[in-house]
Amino acid sequence: MMKFKIWNIALLLPLCFISCTQEGIFQQSKDNSGHSPILFTSEVEGVSVTRANGATWSTNDSIGVFMKKSGETLSDASSENGAVNVSYTTANGDGKFSPSGSGIYYPKSEDLVDFIAYYPQRTLSNPYIYPIDLSNQNNIAAIDLLYSNNLTNISDRSNALDLGFTHQLSRLVFNVKSTNSNRLGNLKLQLSGVKSKASFSLADGTLTVDPSSVATIDANATITGSTATAQAVLLPENSISKITLIINVNDSIRKCDLALTSLEKGKEYSFNLNIDNVKVVIDPEVSSYSKWTETPMITQSMAKDTDLIYLNHYMPNTMTDPVSGGKMRNYSILFSKKNKIAYWVAYPLFPACTGSTSRTDAWNYDPNVLQIYQGNLFSGYGGNGYDRGHQIPSADRTCDTETNKTTFYFTNMTPQVGVGLNQSIWADLEDKVRSWRDGTDTVYVVTGAIPPKTNLQYMKTMAVPSYYFKAVARRVNGVFTTIAFKLDNKTYTTRDFMSDAISVKDLEDLTGFTFFPSIDASTKATLDKSQWQ
Numbered sequence: 001m002m003k004f005k006i007w008n009i010a011l012l013l014p015l016c017f018i019s020c021t022q023e024g025i026f027q028q029s030k031d032n033s034g035h036s037p038i039l040f041t042s043e044v045e046g047v048s049v050t051r052a053n054g055a056t057w058s059t060n061d062s063i064g065v066f067m068k069k070s071g072e073t074l075s076d077a078s079s080e081n082g083a084v085n086v087s088y089t090t091a092n093g094d095g096k097f098s099p100s101g102s103g104i105y106y107p108k109s110e111d112l113v114d115f116i117a118y119y120p121q122r123t124l125s126n127p128y129i130y131p132i133d134l135s136n137q138n139n140i141a142a143i144d145l146l147y148s149n150n151l152t153n154i155s156d157r158s159n160a161l162d163l164g165f166t167h168q169l170s171r172l173v174f175n176v177k178s179t180n181s182n183r184l185g186n187l188k189l190q191l192s193g194v195k196s197k198a199s200f201s202l203a204d205g206t207l208t209v210d211p212s213s214v215a216t217i218d219a220n221a222t223i224t225g226s227t228a229t230a231q232a233v234l235l236p237e238n239s240i241s242k243i244t245l246i247i248n249v250n251d252s253i254r255k256c257d258l259a260l261t262s263l264e265k266g267k268e269y270s271f272n273l274n275i276d277n278v279k280v281v282i283d284p285e286v287s288s289y290s291k292w293t294e295t296p297m298i299t300q301s302m303a304k305d306t307d308l309i310y311l312n313h314y315m316p317n318t319m320t321d322p323v324s325g326g327k328m329r330n331y332s333i334l335f336s337k338k339n340k341i342a343y344w345v346a347y348p349l350f351p352a353c354t355g356s357t358s359r360t361d362a363w364n365y366d367p368n369v370l371q372i373y374q375g376n377l378f379s380g381y382g383g384n385g386y387d388r389g390h391q392i393p394s395a396d397r398t399c400d401t402e403t404n405k406t407t408f409y410f411t412n413m414t415p416q417v418g419v420g421l422n423q424s425i426w427a428d429l430e431d432k433v434r435s436w437r438d439g440t441d442t443v444y445v446v447t448g449a450i451p452p453k454t455n456l457q458y459m460k461t462m463a464v465p466s467y468y469f470k471a472v473a474r475r476v477n478g479v480f481t482t483i484a485f486k487l488d489n490k491t492y493t494t495r496d497f498m499s500d501a502i503s504v505k506d507l508e509d510l511t512g513f514t515f516f517p518s519i520d521a522s523t524k525a526t527l528d529k530s531q532w533q
Contacts, residue, residue, distance in 0.1 A: 036159055037103025040065070040088060040117070042095040044146065044165045057478060058141070059093040063163075064121035066202070067104050070112035070153050074128055074203035080107045085127045088117075094478050097163075106157050115151035116202055117163050120144070130200040132207075134169075137220045137232055144233055145169055147205055167266035168200060168207065170234045174219065174245075175297075175514050176273040178226040182250070184275075189219040189230045190246040198235050207265075209235050216246070222521045227509055229521030236265040247273070247280055254280045270517055272299055285517075293473070294346040294444035295332055297514035302334070308343075309335040311368050313409075316402040319352060328352075330406055331392045337373040339456075339463035341414045344448035344513065345391035349434065350441060357398040363388070366409035374410040375462040381415055386459055387423065389416025389468075391447040393430045414449045415459040416468070420491030429470065429485060429497040436532070439476050446471040446515055449489075465489050471504050471515045480519050483532050486510065503527040 042057075067083035068074050076084070087100035107113065118130060120142060125131075134143055150164035172191070178184055197213035200206070221230040243258045260269065270285040283299040290312050291298075302308055314327035331347035363378055365371050377388050391414065394407045406412075416422045436443050449465035457464045471484045484507040485500050504515050505525035516524065 035105055037099050037105055038067075039160045040097040040163050041160060042090075042097065042148075042163045042165060044167075057090050057093045057095050060089055060091060061093065061119065062087050062089045062100060062121040063097060063117050063119045063146075064088075064124075065097075065104060066116040068114050068116070070114050072114075074116055080111075080113055081105055085121070085124060087121050110155075112153050112155055114154065115148075115161065115163070117148040117165070118202060119146040119165065128202050130202055132169075132198040132200055132235070133196060134194075134233055134235065135196040135215055135217055137217055140220050140231065140233055145200060147200075147202075149205060168205075168236075170236045170263040170265060171268045172219070172232045172234060173268060173270045173517065174228075174230040174273050175270065175508075175517075176221075176228040176230060176275065177509070177512075178249075179274045179276045181226050182277075183226055184223050184228045184249060186248075186250065187221055187223055187228050187230075188248040189221060190216050190248075191219060191232055191234070192216040192244040192246055193242050195235050195237070207236065209237065222525070224505060224521075224525055227505070234263055236263045236267075238262050245282075247275065249275060252277075256280055256282055258282075259284060268518070270297055270514070272297070272514065290329070290332060291517075292329060292332070292346075292348070293442075293516065293518060294348055294446055295517075296334070296344060296346060296446060297517045298334075307336055307338050309333075309337060309369060309373075311335070313368070313406055315399075316406065317400050319399070330397070330403065331412075333391075333411060335369060335373075335411055336463070339451055340373060340375050340461055341449055341451070341463050341465065342391055342411055343450065344446050345412060346444075346446045347392050347396070349396055349437060349443040349445055351437065353397055353399055353403075354395070354434070355399045357401055357404050359394045359398075360401055360404045360408065362405040362408045364405070364408060364410070366411040369411050375413070375460040377410050377413055377460060377462075381459045384459070385418060386415040386464075387418035388413045389422045389426070389449075391449065392445075395430065396434065396445075413462075414468075415462055415464045415489075416449075417489055417491055420493070421487065421489065425492045425495045425497050426468070426487065428495050429487075432497070433470065433472060436472065436474055440474045442474070444473040444516065448511065448513075450511060469507055469511065471507055473504075473516050473519060480523050481526075481528065481531050482516065482519065482524050483527060483529070484515075498529055498532075501527065501529055501532070 064085040065088050067080045068078040072078035083104040086104050088097040089100045090097050145168040146165040147168050148163040148165045151161055195209050195213045196215040197210040199208045219230040219232040221228050240260055243260055245256045245258055247254045272283040274281040283301045286298050286300055286303045289298045312332045313330040315330045319328040331345055333342040333345045335342045365374050380388055391412050392407050397403045397407050448469045451463040452466040467486055467488045469486050473482045482504040484502050484504045487500050503525055
């Protein structure tokens with residue numbers, strides 16, 4: 001089972017301790033005594049994908065590994081078998097690391113040993129001090145810093161050890177949109193007033209910032225027409241006087257101070273930027289919410305909107321979260337009190353969610369929302385062609401009766417055309433999403449319903465959506481792929497939902513929501529239907 005968090009989220013890479021004789025998985029050599037070098041697998045705490053640029057491990061990524069006497073400070077004197085900054089590589093980009101050269105061997109004595117590792121591996125003038133320079137952000141993966149010191153007091157001479165990496169830097173992400181549809185082809189974002197240089201002690205994991213390294217750095221931007229995503233990796237600091245965002249669009253420069261007083265290591269700070277010819281509106285992500293992989297970004301404007309309710313439902317059974325030890329999450333919603341429908345319902349879909357429980361048809365009010373804000377749907381919509389359309393399907397929560405009942409809350413329902421949509425093409429799409437669990441641990445899904453901006457109609461006091469959408473993400477062989485669908489609330493004569501597939505980035509532009517904020521923009525902008533057949 002996976003762990004759920006985001007830059008402050010620990011998501012285990014699905015790695016296995018497997019036979020080291022399998023060619024192409026772990027390549028091994030032996031020393032003169034016939035012993036094999038130590039091999040490593042990896043977990044990463046931080047973004048739900050491995051590195052700061054939003055990508056998983058890439059082919060031939062290298063880490064530096066040290067082995068030392070247990071409990072002693074990392075130094076020449078404490079190193080064992082000359083294991084100082086030894087290069088290990090994941091040849092397939094799957095997080096399984098083999099030595100780039102001769103590798104590390106356990107000492108012949110039975111003494112306990114510790115391991116320290118870091119990414120990205122490089123030749124160091126001082127082998128125990130890693131210099132950091134963030135002034136050039138053209139290749140964010142190359143300046144990201146991961147650190148592992150979890151392997152201590154190792155006595156078991158296993159040859160496949162699991163390194164636990166943590167992010168040592170902070171990350172800023174800007175989701176940029178031109179509200180007047182002007183293209184952002186020459187967009188440039190800069191951050192002024194940030195410190196760019198530091199030294200990191202591999203011995204004890206402490207970061208020393210150079211106070212004289214104040215600089216203006218260019219954020220790394222990916223631009224698609226009238227939208228863009230930019231990111232920057234920064235040094236964590238306990239106290240920040242001011243960071244200024246400089247925005248240059250079509251040679252028009254605007255400056256905005258970011259509401260940041262500190263930067264925590266391993267934490268991501270996200271901002272929505274809406275730009276027109278006159279002004280820039282910055283809508284920061286709220287500082288704290290249940291930011292799971294599938295959760296769309298919750299911004300401060302959403303949090304302040306008195307019409308919106310953001311809430312989480314948890315599994316009513318005994319299923320527990322492996323990280324917190326509390327109840328496992330079920331689904332989250334962003335609900336409109338005025339329109340009495342959820343604009344989106346976000347949920348993970350993994351094997352433990354489904355079982356042999358039958359559909360309960362337990363129609364009822366959501367106990368977490370006042371009944372005055374919910375439609376009364378005990379008798380449906382009166383036989384006028386609309387079904388009580390689920391956003392999280394009943395069939396996605398069949399692990400037990402009580403969990404299935406939660407899918408019949410009225411907050412999860414909308415007036416959805418029955419014949420020709422809910423009972424046909426939409427049902428087929430839901431079946432297909434469930435099939436995408438094959439070959440992966442979890443499928444992340446966001447289903448939504450968007451009412452029209454004008455000529456709004458109501459059924460049983462609930463707004464009739466103009467269209468529905470699904471955004472889906474999954475990770476196969478360590479790589480995330482995404483896809484989205486938009487279907488109008490009408491009767492379809494075909495069941496070919498793939499003809500309505502769009503990229504997640506296009507869906508973001510359409511809805512204004514930021515989906516899967518921990519997945520990089522280039523992945524969300526890519527639509528490869530062949531991976532989803």
